[in-house]
Amino acid sequence: MASEEQISAIKRAKVLMVGAGGIGCELLKTLALSGFQDIHIIDMDTIEVSNLNRQFLFRQSHVGQSKAKASTFTILRFRPKISITPYHANVKESRFNVDFFKEFDVVLNGLDNLDARRHVNRLCLAADVPLVESGTTGFLGQVTVHLKGKTECYECQPKPAPKTYPVCTITSTPSKFIHCIVWAKDLLFAKLFGDKNQENDLNVRSSDTGNSSEHSADVFEYRKDEDIEQYGRRIYDHVFGHNIEVALSNEETWKNRNKPRPIYSKDVLPVKMTEKNGDTEKDCATGDVSVMAFLSLKNPQDIWSLAENSRVFLEALRLFFSKRLKDIGNLTFDKDDQLAVEFVTAAANIRASSFGIPLHSLFEAKGIAGNIVHAVATTNAIIAGLIVIEAIKVLKKDNNNYRMTYCLEHPSRKLLLMPVEPYEPNKSCYVCSETPLSLEVNTHHSKLRDFVEKIVKGKLGMNFPVIMQGASILYEVGEDLEEDMVAIYAANLEKAFSELPSSVISGTVLTVEDLQQEFSCSINIKHREEFDEEKEPDGMVLCGWVEAPVDKDNNKPIGNGESTSNALPSEEKDVEIQEMSGGTETVTGKKRKLSEVDESKKQKKPEKLDVDDEDDELVISDDWESLAKKNRV
Amino acid sequence: MNGEELTEQETALYDRQIRVWGADAQRRLSKSHILVYGMKGTVAEFCKNIVLAGVGSVTLMDDHAVTDSALSANFLILPDENLSHGKTLAEACCDSLKEFNPMVHVSVEKGDISTFGVEFFEKFDAVVISCCSLAKKKLINQKCRKLPKRISFYTVDCRGSCGEIFVDLKNYKYSKKKLEETIECQLEYPSFEDAIAAPWKALPKRVSKLYFGMRVIEQFEDIEGRNAGQTSIADLPGVLKLRKELCETNSVNESQVPDALLERLLIGTSEFPPVCAVIGGILGQEVIKAISGKGDPLKNFFFFDAMDGKGLIEDISKPRHS
Numbered sequence: 009m010a011s012e013e014q015i016s017a018i019k020r021a022k023v024l025m026v027g028a029g030g031i032g033c034e035l036l037k038t039l040a041l042s043g044f045q046d047i048h049i050i051d052m053d054t055i056e057v058s059n060l061n062r063q064f065l066f067r068q069s070h071v072g073q074s075k076a077k078a079s080t081f082t083i084l085r086f087r088p089k090i091s092i093t094p095y096h097a098n099v100k101e102s103r104f105n106v107d108f109f110k111e112f113d114v115v116l117n118g119l120d121n122l123d124a125r126r127h128v129n130r131l132c133l134a135a136d137v138p139l140v141e142s143g144t145t146g147f148l149g150q151v152t153v154h155l156k157g158k159t160e161c162y163e164c165q166p167k168p169a170p171k172t173y174p175v176c177t178i179t180s181t182p183s184k185f186i187h188c189i190v191w192a193k194d195l196l197f198a199k200l201f202g203d204k205n206q207e208n209d210l211n212v213r214s215s216d217t218g219n220s221s222e223h224s225a226d227v228f229e230y231r232k233d234e235d236i237e238q239y240g241r242r243i244y245d246h247v248f249g250h251n252i253e254v255a256l257s258n259e260e261t262w263k264n265r266n267k268p269r270p271i272y273s274k275d276v277l278p279v280k281m282t283e284k285n286g287d288t289e290k291d292c293a294t295g296d297v298s299v300m301a302f303l304s305l306k307n308p309q310d311i312w313s314l315a316e317n318s319r320v321f322l323e324a325l326r327l328f329f330s331k332r333l334k335d336i337g338n339l340t341f342d343k344d345d346q347l348a349v350e351f352v353t354a355a356a357n358i359r360a361s362s363f364g365i366p367l368h369s370l371f372e373a374k375g376i377a378g379n380i381v382h383a384v385a386t387t388n389a390i391i392a393g394l395i396v397i398e399a400i401k402v403l404k405k406d407n408n409n410y411r412m413t414y415c416l417e418h419p420s421r422k423l424l425l426m427p428v429e430p431y432e433p434n435k436s437c438y439v440c441s442e443t444p445l446s447l448e449v450n451t452h453h454s455k456l457r458d459f460v461e462k463i464v465k466g467k468l469g470m471n472f473p474v475i476m477q478g479a480s481i482l483y484e485v486g487e488d489l490e491e492d493m494v495a496i497y498a499a500n501l502e503k504a505f506s507e508l509p510s511s512v513i514s515g516t517v518l519t520v521e522d523l524q525q526e527f528s529c530s531i532n533i534k535h536r537e538e539f540d541e542e543k544e545p546d547g548m549v550l551c552g553w554v555e556a557p558v559d560k561d562n563n564k565p566i567g568n569g570e571s572t573s574n575a576l577p578s579e580e581k582d583v584e585i586q587e588m589s590g591g592t593e594t595v596t597g598k599k600r601k602l603s604e605v606d607e608s609k610k611q612k613k614p615e616k617l618d619v620d621d622e623d624d625e626l627v628i629s630d631d632w633e634s635l636a637k638k639n640r641v
Numbered sequence: 642m643n644g645e646e647l648t649e650q651e652t653a654l655y656d657r658q659i660r661v662w663g664a665d666a667q668r669r670l671s672k673s674h675i676l677v678y679g680m681k682g683t684v685a686e687f688c689k690n691i692v693l694a695g696v697g698s699v700t701l702m703d704d705h706a707v708t709d710s711a712l713s714a715n716f717l718i719l720p721d722e723n724l725s726h727g728k729t730l731a732e733a734c735c736d737s738l739k740e741f742n743p744m745v746h747v748s749v750e751k752g753d754i755s756t757f758g759v760e761f762f763e764k765f766d767a768v769v770i771s772c773c774s775l776a777k778k779k780l781i782n783q784k785c786r787k788l789p790k791r792i793s794f795y796t797v798d799c800r801g802s803c804g805e806i807f808v809d810l811k812n813y814k815y816s817k818k819k820l821e822e823t824i825e826c827q828l829e830y831p832s833f834e835d836a837i838a839a840p841w842k843a844l845p846k847r848v849s850k851l852y853f854g855m856r857v858i859e860q861f862e863d864i865e866g867r868n869a870g871q872t873s874i875a876d877l878p879g880v881l882k883l884r885k886e887l888c889e890t891n892s893v894n895e896s897q898v899p900d901a902l903l904e905r906l907l908i909g910t911s912e913f914p915p916v917c918a919v920i921g922g923i924l925g926q927e928v929i930k931a932i933s934g935k936g937d938p939l940k941n942f943f944f945f946d947a948m949d950g951k952g953l954i955e956d957i958s959k960p961r962h963s
Contacts, residue, residue, distance in 0.1 A: 060654055419954050
């Protein structure tokens, strides 16, 4: 089918693939088959067993190796004459700068996180190189084409914010299993095994009642020579018994809610565990420590009873203290840490049981706690095919025929693959247009550090920011700064806006620039005295920067990343506890990030097209693309 | 289905997809047996997908010798070594597929599929036919339908930027969850022969032009006694003549089957790899759905054209005469 023109455009092209995972493997194969001869691949990841069901360029023997290198090796076996250059590296490294990007005719993304996508978007804009962006979750997928000035950039549309839960839902009034998981993972697990200096809201409720905060401080302390099961039972009784009793004492809370049931270990497990499982020590002398391995709980799909969960809870705690004592104090939850998953599953289930919430299997709990993406090979293959089709159009400069395509699970007007005309650039996009942002801030109280952390890094996604007022530099990050400058910048971080060497007050315009991304934007500063601690926990409000609300409908958002984005039902997505005072407890005005968030869901699927799908006699309107467009907003 | 649990190894390997379709579906997949006939690029894509998904076995049929042109869209065939060993296409593909997933049994069956009796097909849960004549498609479809057991039957073909899938699940029952309740669904599929016998006039007005285009080319090859894909632009006058006849018989306007489309289909004798990936992906998904009983299967044609980028489902059945 390929015309001469097309064949030579493909042969000449130098393409950059970012990501050699689920989409990447399929993409590399299809590029090679299609005649591409000069392919560069960047991927920082190494291969895991759970990749092998779809990342077909990898074998069991590759586990632990670089994805970029292993995929290159496999493809060269069947296309030995083409040139593939792998980089086992993070795309955010400084060597992949604008000059590097300029070498390519097109950049193809098969990424799994928002951060890297934004970074590549900015570099493509700065280098003026077309970008074909993609993502899949389960059966859903999408491909979009981004050309500077012609189509919208990756950041023209708001991205949904990470799902947040009010802290009181997590600490006091859980109603869904996810709430119990968040509690078990981010509060209890963190309290017992994580950094002791971290703030922890585990006892927010019980601290209402005078002396209990003192009591709770002792409870979590492991006393030397204490029997480990006794310690475990004390924790158990405190968090599942005592804390629930305390919560129950607040009548107001339960007026319109089902009351939880306090659970004590002696009621569930009257017999001392060590007497029953005296021989467990030798079972797990080596290798990965796991409770399931010797509690004869073989199937991770099974839902354990309350007694089983309680046994797993106590055993897991015991194993942490007996086998992994050195880790305690610096553990964070990791989905690949079997013992941590077992502990969190058990704790979440016991809590769920207390609150009358259905229990879940370890397999399910692991997926929720670890934000594990749903992924199948077929969707990735389809999406990779569509990426190559768009890439070829880009090379042929077939400007009028670019499409963004959705791969759907259920047909919409008979379409399983739905192409839509790309949208024009958003004129108020702070990334691809020059529109300034504005920041409302209390210039007397807010420090430059808050601005750098919460706004420049947190919201604008910059890695190496330079902050300037006119010609004077207030702050800069870089590898080759003079020592005295580093000291000045460090001092500036602790100063309030108005106290900075060149005072930043209402009306000041700051320029924020990322030298690596070659991206800069202006921010107009507006002083504001007061901020709402609940609604504006940052103590500053950035305007002109849009973040989509968390989706409310049942449409699964289309993830932009095969390997770590996820397609769990929307309430089970990446999670952040948004602290809000939900009653009488005091809260700090602080947002806590609770998980490695990969919130890169784009909600671009035209949603309303399903409505009149009934009758095939009804003709597809030729104008359905514009219909989709209207529906999108 | 119950009683046999997935092994630890299976749970670890298939973790991400079990999260999509569940452990039950995975168990059903691991007990299923698939037959594929015609090992070109699209079928290679399909095979990769179902081998990765973890079906029980895949049986490959294609006795053609490996040639240079076979390499073009088929990533299962490694250059050099296979050519020198004089393997068949099926044999060459078999070796690569085994590597993708050691838990799947991949084997080769030789011989003329037309001469195989129904008992041969009875061993399979799904049969996928590609790159063969109209007569062969009809024949194998009939053999599968004769069996009391339901065998999911598919044909798949890609011509240049276009691809087509036909699905026959006979009488297919499945349940799906809608909100809180589970609904029992039933779909009646026509055979390939009956489906394509549907008068064009009776089809929905905006049915994909690709459907007509594929039928014209298919018939042309049948009449001329060509193998599938054995056409060139030189055949255009003959194809246009056939189009005229078919359109007259069916009393539809010839504009339903545009010249440009027929030209593209005639020239498109080699596969276009991105289209193979798309069609092979959709087909893989459909076979997985039919075996696992999860999800709405498509009924009964799927078309993809890289020119407009649409991936379209068409329900083409002969109207019932009661």
